Amino acid sequence: MSVIFAPEGRPASIYVHIPFCERLCPYCDFAVAIRKEIPEEDYVQALIKEWEARKYRLSGRELVSVYFGGGTPSILSGAAIPRVLDSFSSVMNGVREVCVEANPTSVTDEKIRAWAAAGVTRVSLGVQTFSERYLRALGRNHDSDGALRAVELLLGSPLDISLDFIVGGPGNDRGEVEDDLRLLEKFGVDHVSAYQMTIEENTAFGKQNKRGELRVPKDDTVAELLDQMRDGLEAMGFEQYEVSNFGRAGVRSVHNQNYWRGGEYLGLGVGAHSLSISVIAERRANSRNLKAYLADPTEAHELETLYDLDHCRERLFLGMRSISGFELGALRRQFPHLDNDYFERVATSLAPFVNRGWLTQDDELYQPTKVGLYFSDSMAEAIFEVE
Ligand code: SF4
Structure with missing residues (x-):
């Protein structure tokens, strides 16, 4: 969806x-x-x-x-x-x-x-x-x-x-x-x-x-x-x-x-990537081939629809890497078609990281600590396993 x-x-x-x-x-x-x-x-x-x-x-x-x-x-x-x-x-x-x-x-x-x-x-x-x-x-x-x-x-x-x-x-x-x-x-x-x-x-x-x-x-x-x-x-x-x-x-x-907060970006030029979010979220990758790009800069590209689960995981991954973190409530509102229980399962899998001092939690706002920034990839891996 x-x-x-x-x-x-x-x-x-x-x-x-x-x-x-x-x-x-x-x-x-x-x-x-x-x-x-x-x-x-x-x-x-x-x-x-x-x-x-x-x-x-x-x-x-x-x-x-x-x-x-x-x-x-x-x-x-x-x-x-x-x-x-x-x-x-x-x-x-x-x-x-x-x-x-x-x-x-x-x-x-x-x-x-x-x-x-x-x-x-x-x-x-x-x-x-x-x-x-x-x-x-x-x-x-x-x-x-x-x-x-x-x-x-x-x-x-x-x-x-x-x-x-x-x-x-x-x-x-x-x-x-x-x-x-x-x-x-x-x-x-x-x-x-x-x-x-x-x-x-x-x-x-x-x-x-x-x-x-x-x-x-x-x-x-x-x-x-x-x-x-x-x-x-x-x-x-x-x-x-x-x-x-x-x-x-x-x-x-x-x-x-x-970029880290999930904002849209329009990428121009050889190999540039774009993310646009309207009726659907879509990622675009321009060709890395200079000759193909110069021949037609509007055509040499590939499109990929970004489905909610992947998009939400990407937001969580980026949030783990930045001290501003992420707010589960905001993600719930952005991805209303995701199963309600999904966010409960994410919260459950975040709890050990909060206990270890890698994340701080204020209601639904999670922010990596200085130590947590080192483990952002491990935390993201655990979240990626949540279906
Ligand atoms: S070739 Fe060197 S200077 Fe050019 S983009 Fe790669 S790392 Fe940067």
Whole structure:
């Protein structure tokens, strides 16, 4: 049974995927296109064409954020992102955040100025680490000096910045995390994302790992490094508000919060995903094939109906990962066709986690504790077994 849900005033986001990168990082599993010559003009035109064909999907929604992710959005010329943003102008009134992902090798003063003038409010910079050794081990195409230069450039701009780190990759150790924390303290940024390294089978790291050639820290060591990063950030005044995200007082990613709270999003570009909720909830995945996308940006996609049970489980899973948690009463109202007893069974299976101190419970509001954020996947697994 599918949901019936009034869209009026519901928050929504736009995600724009820019797939181009200078070279493929050995751990990358994203939809990327490595090109010597980037077909920027064709790609920008395709994005605008897709937007014109699909913007009706946001009708009645309140657009809260626009996010340019990749790939490497900063690889495009300074004019490209403003052109795409300009095509969204009729829906931009209430937007609270416009974020661009950037890499240290391609962020420039000229691009930052063009983005700021076009309404970009925030840059998420893929630093990964400031350690020269660890950057090489990660196969990144920037060095430590490049990362420092890019951070300083952004700190001198009017844009908010968030820095991305990867913890637990090849050879990563306490000394490197300590150095990264020291530089973070010096820079005084307000938002940090610290992701645990995941090794996907189909990547170069995945293949090396299978052959036993990748020197990755053991699980216990990775957990210690993540603890060290979290404790260091908290000592500087950051709050962990999601498994991988830390912000100083009140500083949060608007875009990610909309996603974690189950908000709708319209994904444009190669490999972009969308979630729309009207008479039915529907997920859309655009083709990861650049040629197919450029040939017809409105057609190259797959659709999947999201049935209530799967949709509700997804909401619970996302709620387990964020300190705002989830409210069973709200889910009951959103999914009225789910068996009433289902929510009772969910509440029963949550009780041991409340007893263990992984979740707090206030009536029907459940929120993961700091310890609980570590076990969000285990808690979600238990909930997924509830029929
Ligand atoms: S820069 Fe990011 S998206 Fe591009 S190849 Fe590296 S990890 Fe993948």
